[in-house]
Amino acid sequence: MRVLLVEDEKLLAETVRRGLTNEGFIVEVVHDGVSGLWAATESPYDVILLDLMLPLKNGYDVLKEIRQRKIWTPVMMLTAKDGEYDQTDAFDLGADDYLTKPFSFLVLVARLRALIRRGAPERPVVMTLGTLSMDPMNRSVHRGDTAISLTAREYGLLQFLMRRHDQVVSKAEILDNVWDPAFEGGDNVVEVYIGYLRRKVDAPFNLSTLSTVRGMGYLLTADRG
Amino acid sequence: MRVLLVEDEKLLAETVRRGLTNEGFIVEVVHDGVSGLWAATESPYDVILLDLMLPLKNGYDVLKEIRQRKIWTPVMMLTAKDGEYDQTDAFDLGADDYLTKPFSFLVLVARLRALIRRGAPERPVVMTLGTLSMDPMNRSVHRGDTAISLTAREYGLLQFLMRRHDQVVSKAEILDNVWDPAFEGGDNVVEVYIGYLRRKVDAPFNLSTLSTVRGMGYLLTADRG
């Protein structure tokens, strides 16, 4: 269980390091924001403890850049007690928890464990295929940056096709995965829904990424190369 | 905001329950130590109000066992005023605050809020989403700078939606988190309250930040960009 601790108050850092080591964690300590960012990008940790007030680069910026680099290690922010910063900012930037100083060591350990247990959450599940993107969090679909509104069934179908992009998927397979197992109808309904999708994700953009492979099924590919 | 109240004096328990419910908390009451311990381990609360003198198992033991089971929900002890027990004991065992009976209801609420704020980081002091803002401290909601008056239930629902902004939340999820766990009714009540909220936070401002995602749930987004 590897922990990166980014904290400039040497005394506090040492206390926490010793305590966590004692609890069985492997702790690495750095004392400024730039080193923190570097450490976070260079080696994998199970969780990052990030102080807000740091020399060279403050905690917010470190967090922001970590997330920009698509590193989704859980981050727990350590904030001083006055409410100078708005804590929602930290969450917006992708912090997973925060702790207000001074904190009890027991609380720290408990929260740390909770965070690790939750694991690096499946945060950016947003799938992309060429200019087509899908975000399961808010169920939105975009081609480039124009939003596309899909019904539940259309969405389910597209999600399945995106997961299996560049593979031919048969109508039977689609029925099995997108429709109710108990579904009794024929497979014409798949043809119909493929039609709906084409009109929404391809036709308005003069694309044809969703093609028919006669006798086999359908094939979704990326646009632009 | 879920509270577990462990208190054997039925009258006091009922008063507190009603008062807290009125303040927007969801309160569950049990009347003895064993039930309290069981409840605390079985479902998640934001804070536990724990009387010291309890039938079957006293408050100290309950607290100790709760902590032994690695449950770190903030606990506020309710102690009778005579100094039979030393209050530092409570802290040693992992209580986060205590209140001496008889206590003022206002003080209880204030300390409870402080505790929840300290203990549950996912409840920042003031939440904002676009021009919509909510201050849990005084339970006020504003759109821009016009105040909006909400009932307890409306407030709870909005708070939940704001915490999960930009995510689709299902009616079942809403029922689980905003309504009493014991709630038996169908989920039409959610539709009704979504309607109420829309009439208060969206319609008067010609906005539609609270949208329906058919077949999935509801989605709260920020206005203006």
Next chain:
DNA sequence: CCTTTTTCTCAGGTACTTCTCAGGATTGGG
């Protein structure tokens, strides 16, 4: 105790989704 507010249920209405069907279009093999 009576009044007001809040919560919840119900039922009718509306709008949307899903699916079926049938005829038309397309494709590939002979």
Next chain:
DNA sequence: CCCAATCCTGAGAAGTACCTGAGAAAAAGG
């Protein structure tokens, strides 16, 4: 080129999800 298999698609019926006004029931506030 013609035929048969396959796929597409417009229209519409059936089904479902959601909204909302009205009002009963419960709680809160005099």
